[in-house]
Amino acid sequence: MNDMHRLAPSLLLLTILATSFACGAGAVRGNNGASVDAQTIRHDGRERSYVVRVPAAVAEGSTRVPLVIVLHGGGGNAPNAESMTGFTEKARAEGFIVVYPNGTGRRRDVLLTWNAGHCCGYAMEQRVDDVGFIGALIGDLLARYPVDSRRVYVTGMSNGAMMSHRLGIELSDQVAAIAPVVGALFGDEARPSARVSAIMINGMQDQAVPYRGGSPGGRFAQAWDGTPTKPAMDQAAFWAVANGCSLTASSVDHGSYLSTHHDCPSQIGVAIHSVKDNGHAWPGGRKGTRAGDTPSTALHATDVIWDFFESHPKR
Numbered sequence: 001m002n003d004m005h006r007l008a009p010s011l012l013l014l015t016i017l018a019t020s021f022a023c024g025a026g027a028v029r030g031n032n033g034a035s036v037d038a039q040t041i042r043h044d045g046r047e048r049s050y051v052v053r054v055p056a057a058v059a060e061g062s063t064r065v066p067l068v069i070v071l072h073g074g075g076g077n078a079p080n081a082e083s084m085t086g087f088t089e090k091a092r093a094e095g096f097i098v099v100y101p102n103g104t105g106r107r108r109d110v111l112l113t114w115n116a117g118h119c120c121g122y123a124m125e126q127r128v129d130d131v132g133f134i135g136a137l138i139g140d141l142l143a144r145y146p147v148d149s150r151r152v153y154v155t156g157m158s159n160g161a162m163m164s165h166r167l168g169i170e171l172s173d174q175v176a177a178i179a180p181v182v183g184a185l186f187g188d189e190a191r192p193s194a195r196v197s198a199i200m201i202n203g204m205q206d207q208a209v210p211y212r213g214g215s216p217g218g219r220f221a222q223a224w225d226g227t228p229t230k231p232a233m234d235q236a237a238f239w240a241v242a243n244g245c246s247l248t249a250s251s252v253d254h255g256s257y258l259s260t261h262h263d264c265p266s267q268i269g270v271a272i273h274s275v276k277d278n279g280h281a282w283p284g285g286r287k288g289t290r291a292g293d294t295p296s297t298a299l300h301a302t303d304v305i306w307d308f309f310e311s312h313p314k315r
Contacts, residue, residue: 064148071156116162155179176314184229197312198239203278256298
């Protein structure tokens with residue numbers, strides 16, 4: 001069975017805009033055939049690629065700044081994540097470094113996935129060490145760029161959101177906060193060894209990663225190992241327990257979305273935004289594919305995520 005049948009169409013976050021990347025070796029090929037430069041690092045016998053964006057003001061200054069790692073969705077790649085989220089523009093405006101790593105697949109540049117445990121596709125089946133890759137990447141970036149080690153953050157969509165959870169758990173000594181978008185947990189995750197702030201954003205109309213949990217139907221399930229996802233709200237409960245927060249949460253209905261927050265120890269935050277009219281898409285961003293769900297405009301996920309990250313450095 002080929003990758004196109006293994007991954008659901010709304011999980012195939014393919015490149016919709018080819019962009020040129022500064023510095024590096026190797027290339028990432030977008031869905032339109034155009035290639036873009038990428039840097040590489042070798043880990044676990046594989047050459048792994050990524051794109052790093054360093055705003056001119058950061059490169060020219062001496063101050064250490066935050067690092068935001070943005071993980072593409074299942075079937076996507078670095079240029080797709082960049083164009084979909086708009087995090088590069090945010091980095092330029094706010095003065096932080098943003099990195100877009102690539103997952104792995106049977107083809108080098110497209111249909112890439114992350115090994116989030118129970119999902120997804122090639123990376124899951126091959127048991128690719130994506131945790132080790134991102135850990136090595138963080139170490140390399142800390143050595144080569146003016147990164148503040150107390151302000152390393154991870155976000156991602158769909159399969160990338162699931163991977164964000166796994167990185168928050170297994171790299172809790174390095175990651176200050178995570179922001180999974182339209183992702184989920186599976187219920188058998190271990191507790192992190194250190195506290196990690198977490199903000200989740202989910203679409204209540206999501207059919208790919210159902211808001212109320214369970215296995216996606218039809219071809220969607222073929223990207224998983226059969227383990228059903230937990231309801232979206234369970235993500236906040238998991239991180240509340242992990243961080244020593246109150247299990248009682250307070251919610252505010254903003255009309256187009258619900259915000260739920262847990263009362264947590266100083267400098268730790270756990271929150272989830274449930275967007276009423278959003279499906280499997282990055283709210284406020286661009287569609288991942290022509291056939292993908294149209295993102296809600298109820299909130300701008302990238303702005304919300306950055307505001308949360310900025311307020312939650314490592315304790």
